[in-house]
Amino acid sequence: MKLLFRLLFFFFLLLIFINAVTAQIKKKEDTPLLPTEQLRSEVGGFIGFGSNNQSGIFSTDSCDCKFMDGAGFGFTIGGLYESEIVKRMFWGGALALDMKSFWASYMEYEPVKLKSRPDTPVVPVLFRYKADSKIWYLTLMPYIKYVPAKFMFFRLGFGGSFVISSDMKHTKELLSETSRLNTGELVGIKYVDVEGRIYTIDDTDFPKVNSLQLSLEPAIAFNFPIGQKFRLSPLFQYSIPLTKFSEQGTDVKLNSWRLMIELRYDITPDDM
Numbered sequence: 339m340k341l342l343f344r345l346l347f348f349f350f351l352l353l354i355f356i357n358a359v360t361a362q363i364k365k366k367e368d369t370p371l372l373p374t375e376q377l378r379s380e381v382g383g384f385i386g387f388g389s390n391n392q393s394g395i396f397s398t399d400s401c402d403c404k405f406m407d408g409a410g411f412g413f414t415i416g417g418l419y420e421s422e423i424v425k426r427m428f429w430g431g432a433l434a435l436d437m438k439s440f441w442a443s444y445m446e447y448e449p450v451k452l453k454s455r456p457d458t459p460v461v462p463v464l465f466r467y468k469a470d471s472k473i474w475y476l477t478l479m480p481y482i483k484y485v486p487a488k489f490m491f492f493r494l495g496f497g498g499s500f501v502i503s504s505d506m507k508h509t510k511e512l513l514s515e516t517s518r519l520n521t522g523e524l525v526g527i528k529y530v531d532v533e534g535r536i537y538t539i540d541d542t543d544f545p546k547v548n549s550l551q552l553s554l555e556p557a558i559a560f561n562f563p564i565g566q567k568f569r570l571s572p573l574f575q576y577s578i579p580l581t582k583f584s585e586q587g588t589d590v591k592l593n594s595w596r597l598m599i600e601l602r603y604d605i606t607p608d609d610m
Contacts, residue, residue, distance in 0.1 A: 377422035378606045385415045386575070386598025390438045396587030398469065398508050400539050404587070405469045408442030414596050420483060428483040436475040436499065438592055443468035445513065453530055458519050463527060466511040471544055473592075475499040479555055488561060495555035497577065504544035511536045546586040554578040559600065571600040 392408030413436075420430025444467055449460040481495030512535040518524050529537060559573035575598060579591040 376606060377425075378428075378604055379419070379421040380569070380602040380604050380606075381417070381419050382569075382600055382602030383415075383417045384432075384434075384573070384598050384600040385413070386573070386596035387411070387413045388594060388596035390440045390592055390594040392440050392442060392583075393591045393593060394582075394587060394589035396469075396545075396584055396590045398506075398540060399545055399586075400508065403467050403469070403508070405442035405444070405467075408440040408469070408471075410438070410440035410471075412436065412438040412594055412596070414477075414598065416477070418600075418602075420481075420602075426485045428485070430481055430483065432477075432479040432481065432495065434475075434477045434479065436477050437472065438475070438594060439470075439472040440592065441468060441470040450527075452517075452525065452527075455519070455525065458521075461517040461519065461527075462514075463517060464513040466513055468509050468511065469506055470509070471504070471506045473504045473544065473547075474502040475551065476502055481555070485561075490558070490560050491571075493555075493557040493559070493575075495557070497551075497553040497555045499551040499553065501547055501549045501551065504547045506540065506542060506544040507538065508540035509536050509538050544584060546584050548582055548585065550581070551583065551592075552580040554580065567604045569602045569604075571602070573598045573600050 388411075390410050390412045392406070395404050395406045397404050414434050416432055416434030418430055418432040420428045422428050445464060446467065447462045447464050450463040451460050452458060477497050477499040479495040479497045481493050483491055483493040485491040512527065512529055514527050516524055517527055529535065555575055555577055557573055557575035559571040562570045562572075564570055573596075575596045577592075577594045577596075579593060582590055583592045584590045
């Protein structure tokens with residue numbers, strides 16, 4: 339049933355996007371008393387960079403390791419089409435490739451039996467556990483845009499993101515270089531059969547990722563005309579997740595924001 343829902347939802351969003359891209363450009367009919375302006379249609383592209391933040395707690399398969407407050411870098415690139423419904427109000431669709439990376443870590447003392455001193459009791463050793471993740475999405479976003487003034491606009495989109503790949507590297511770093519035995523002797527500590535001080539526990543797919551991610555995408559932007567046809571818009575967009583990112587953990591979600599540059603071209607015919 340979940341797979342069927344995802345396929346139907348993907349098909350629904352695809353129809354919206356195709357309909358937006360192929361929509362016929364309309365013109366209001368003039369009346370003798372109230373001549374009206376032609377409604378605009380635009381195509382464009384965008385690119386943006388920003389931050390991702392993890393909420394909730396996720397765990398790994400290999401050990402009872404729980405990670406929270408993850409953060410990282412991300413970028414978005416894509417294209418859009420939009421058409422004016424009524425004066426100052428647009429509807430449109432965007433198709434984007436999105437990368438979200440984030441990492442989380444914690445430190446913990448663990449009792450360790452020294453292999454070189456089997457006759458001694460365990461000693462406390464400090465380790466850092468770290469999970470470093472990178473997720474790639476393909477996102478379809480139908481949206482509504484309101485232009486209260488020529489120099490700015492507000493936009494609200496509904497994002498449907500499909501996970502293309504999800505990688506996670508889980509490591510355990512040895513932080514203690516020495517430890518003092520109960521005899522007072524100071525001994526050096528290192529991994530056995532591992533070069534360096536970082537041991538890779540897992541290098542695999544992120545556990546139990548939901549392949550379909552839903553989100554609200556509010557944005558605010560400013561318009562700078564370039565000639566008669568082009569508009570350049572610096573834009574701030576925030577992503578509010580509506581679904582869990584992963585089922586392994588407690589309410590694991592990824593919030594993100596992007597600072598983007600959007601370039602649009604007015605494709606409205608000069609004469610209908």
